[in-house]
Amino acid sequence: MADVHQIPVTVLTGYLGAGKTTLLNRVLTENHGKKYAVIVNEFGEIGIDNDLVVGADEEVFEMNNGCICCTVRGDLIRIIAGLLKRRDKFDAILVETTGLADPAPVAQTFFTDEDVRRKTKLDSIVTVVDAKHVEQRLADSGEAKEQIAFADVILINKTDLVDAETLRNVEARVRGLNPFATIYHTARADIDLDKILDRGAFDLARILEHDPCFLHGHAFDPTHDHGHDHGHDHGHDHAHEHHDHAHDHGHDHGHDHHHDAVNPVHDAEIRSISLLAETPLNEQKFDTWINDVLRTKGQDLLRAKGILNMAGKDDRFVFQAVHMVSEGNYTGAWPSKDKRKSRLVFIGRKIDPKVEAELKAGFEACVA
Amino acid sequence: MAHQKAQGRLVSWDFGDFAVAAAQNGRLMAMAFGDGSIRLFDSETPDAAPTVVSAHKGACLALAADIEKGGFLSGGDDGKFLKIAAVGTVETLWEGKGKWVEHVTAHDGAGVRVFSVGKVATILNKKGEMRELTHASTVGGLAINLKGKRLAVSHYNGVSLWWLASAAAASVLEWRGSHLQPLWSADGDYLITAMQESALHGWRLSDGEHMRMTGYPSKVRNIAFTRRGHHLATTGSDSVICWPFSGSGPMGKAPVEFGTVGEGIFVSYVAANPKLDIVAAGYEDGSVLVGQPGSANTIGIIDASGSPISCMAWNPDGDRLLIGNEAGAVHFADFRG
Numbered sequence: 138m139a140d141v142h143q144i145p146v147t148v149l150t151g152y153l154g155a156g157k158t159t160l161l162n163r164v165l166t167e168n169h170g171k172k173y174a175v176i177v178n179e180f181g182e183i184g185i186d187n188d189l190v191v192g193a194d195e196e197v198f199e200m201n202n203g204c205i206c207c208t209v210r211g212d213l214i215r216i217i218a219g220l221l222k223r224r225d226k227f228d229a230i231l232v233e234t235t236g237l238a239d240p241a242p243v244a245q246t247f248f249t250d251e252d253v254r255r256k257t258k259l260d261s262i263v264t265v266v267d268a269k270h271v272e273q274r275l276a277d278s279g280e281a282k283e284q285i286a287f288a289d290v291i292l293i294n295k296t297d298l299v300d301a302e303t304l305r306n307v308e309a310r311v312r313g314l315n316p317f318a319t320i321y322h323t324a325r326a327d328i329d330l331d332k333i334l335d336r337g338a339f340d341l342a343r344i345l346e347h348d349p350c351f352l353h354g355h356a357f358d359p360t361h362d363h364g365h366d367h368g369h370d371h372g373h374d375h376a377h378e379h380h381d382h383a384h385d386h387g388h389d390h391g392h393d394h395h396h397d398a399v400n401p402v403h404d405a406e407i408r409s410i411s412l413l414a415e416t417p418l419n420e421q422k423f424d425t426w427i428n429d430v431l432r433t434k435g436q437d438l439l440r441a442k443g444i445l446n447m448a449g450k451d452d453r454f455v456f457q458a459v460h461m462v463s464e465g466n467y468t469g470a471w472p473s474k475d476k477r478k479s480r481l482v483f484i485g486r487k488i489d490p491k492v493e494a495e496l497k498a499g500f501e502a503c504v505a
Numbered sequence: 506m507a508h509q510k511a512q513g514r515l516v517s518w519d520f521g522d523f524a525v526a527a528a529q530n531g532r533l534m535a536m537a538f539g540d541g542s543i544r545l546f547d548s549e550t551p552d553a554a555p556t557v558v559s560a561h562k563g564a565c566l567a568l569a570a571d572i573e574k575g576g577f578l579s580g581g582d583d584g585k586f587l588k589i590a591a592v593g594t595v596e597t598l599w600e601g602k603g604k605w606v607e608h609v610t611a612h613d614g615a616g617v618r619v620f621s622v623g624k625v626a627t628i629l630n631k632k633g634e635m636r637e638l639t640h641a642s643t644v645g646g647l648a649i650n651l652k653g654k655r656l657a658v659s660h661y662n663g664v665s666l667w668w669l670a671s672a673a674a675a676s677v678l679e680w681r682g683s684h685l686q687p688l689w690s691a692d693g694d695y696l697i698t699a700m701q702e703s704a705l706h707g708w709r710l711s712d713g714e715h716m717r718m719t720g721y722p723s724k725v726r727n728i729a730f731t732r733r734g735h736h737l738a739t740t741g742s743d744s745v746i747c748w749p750f751s752g753s754g755p756m757g758k759a760p761v762e763f764g765t766v767g768e769g770i771f772v773s774y775v776a777a778n779p780k781l782d783i784v785a786a787g788y789e790d791g792s793v794l795v796g797q798p799g800s801a802n803t804i805g806i807i808d809a810s811g812s813p814i815s816c817m818a819w820n821p822d823g824d825r826l827l828i829g830n831e832a833g834a835v836h837f838a839d840f841r842g
């Protein structure tokens with residue numbers, strides 16, 4: 138069958154007042170050469186009359202079995218199906234969630250509904266946090282934590298309202314919740330939109346290869362002492378350069394620091410681990426193992442992402458999951474031979490040392 | 506599987522916009538498109554170019570035969586509920602800024618037109634009086650029974666059954682999950698819904714008994730009863746799955762099937778013929794065939810084009826078939842003589 142062009146979708150999360158609306162207005166008004174369909178939850182907030190702006194009502198539906206984590210956004214399925222019928226085609230879709238929303242049902246919608254999955258692809262989850270209030274939000278809302286843990290890109294906004302030390306603490310806290318996201322600092326959501334839109338964050342190669350910690354393959358254990366510097370810059374723009382892997386990522390962490398180094402402050406509840414395998418994996422073994430992991434631990438796992446080297450295949454296998462719902466595809470050739478390693482990360486709750494050891498052993502047993 | 510080649514003629518057009526829905530109202534047939542247009546086809550002259558009606562500003566989302574002869578009703582993402590007369594004139598029956606009119610239906614005997622916007626289904630009678638029916642979640646589909654007495658409104662966790670002529674509260678048929686297209690059996694004894702999660706659910710109305718129809722590898726996009734309701738033909742698999750409803754009813758019976766064009770190529774639309782016990786099946790690869798529940802013989806109508814068949818409608822005599830796909834290719838198959 139003919140290949141269907143998949144429209145990229147960006148999910149924008151963050152609590153009220155963090156700067157989401159500013160960002161949305163910029164996407165709708167700036168001349169960035171792309172036409173966005175924007176699905177908002179507070180219609181009134183966007184002061185723009187544009188028939189590609191659609192109001193949604195966040196209807197979260199449970200799927201089959203009634204498992205509490207297996208949920209989708211029914212309204213998104215309808216709206217996207219409707220948008221895809223239009224003639225005045227758009228290049229991409231932006232979905233805004235309310236500040237109190239759990240990002241999981243939104244993300245799961247893009248892996249679950251067949252029509253949505255066939256015609257769109259989740260490009261990235263962008264979370265805006267307010268440097269001044271994030272600590273308070275994290276203290277009193279589980280959703281704030283989840284929104285950070287879920288993100289591919291995090292905008293620490295309103296940096297002009299805090300001093301350097303506060304900002305450093307905020308970043309450490311955010312890093313502790315999500316060591317794999319790309320973090321940007323902004324004052325008034327003034328970021329180059331290319332860095333957050335249609336960036337192929339789910340083509341994980343870029344993220345993973347730009348995270349030196351990921352390459353070490355160590356776990357983000359709160360008790361483990363990070364002897365090296367985590368302040369390397371994730372802010373430089375690789376969004377449209379495919380040659381960029383040629384430059385040195387030798388873990389010297391010396392390149393282009395534009396903000397201060399921080400040591401992540403790990404969260405007591407949400408933790409991340411990253412696993413590395415140098416030997417190619419057996420796809421069948423991996424499939425069986427990961428399905429079992431998601432079935433038994435999926436409720437506690439917020440996200441899993443991986444880029445995997447399957448034995449006998451020339452292309453990279455990119456895997457991602459939200460709770461129990463997963464998706465995996467071969468997505469093109471490896472950038473170069475020496476980077477053919479399998480990397481898999483989990484972000485979630487209840488990842489204690491025992492679970493971590495289990496996951497590690499299970500992953501390692503998937504080698505061909 | 507080898508298909509017999511169809512007898513008759515095929516007229517084809519390429520309109521370039523997503524074919525959203527097709528309907529018939531006597532001699533006139535209509536198709537609604539993603540650019541907001543509705544095309545009216547005269548089934549007596551399948552070769553003639555259809556009349557183009559500029560209906561909606563955005564995409565058409567729904568289409569149904571109107572209660573007036575030759576007319577149609579449409580809903581769009583411009584928030585309009587429109588009446589398209591046989592001559593092609595457009596009348597706005599309702600408009601809501603920033604809303605989507607997602608489902609429309611009508612019953613000529615009962616003299617009602619119905620449309621839904623979000624959680625609200627609105628009944629519009631001939632006098633222009635409106636009755637708004639509010640549900641706990643967004644309306645997934647509308648269906649009036651053949652007798653024109655009851656309106657079924659599907660939604661999350663069930664279906665609400667309203668009396669068209671009475672202000673009484675709805676009786677709710679409950680079942681967990683998101684219910685989409687509702688469909689009455691011809692005798693009005695059963696109500697079936699296609700669900701979000703690759704299954705059908707049914708209720709026997711006399712005693713509320715549940716029917717669960719599962720085993721689909723894919724989402725069931727639409728369902729149709731064959732003439733006289735002997736079989737419920739369904740999409741969602743790589744053959745047309747047909748549940749028997751004749752004799753003692755469907756409970757506990759296994760489905761029969763027909764029509765495969767290739768492994769993993771799912772049926773995307775079914776349309777039951779009004780005169781014969783046959784069903785037209787459209788596939789995700791763009792092909793269309795006609796077959797009979799449980800029979801191995803099928804007749805190929807159009808070959809694969811790459812774009813999924815998104816809508817079809819038979820004329821009342823059952824000898825002409827209007828077909829549309831997601832890329833806007835439209836075919837009129839004429840099986841006469």
Ligand SMILES: [Zn+2]
Nearest residue numbers: 204206207461
């Ligand atoms: Zn679950």
Ligand SMILES: [Zn+2]
Nearest residue numbers: 350353363365
């Ligand atoms: Zn490290």
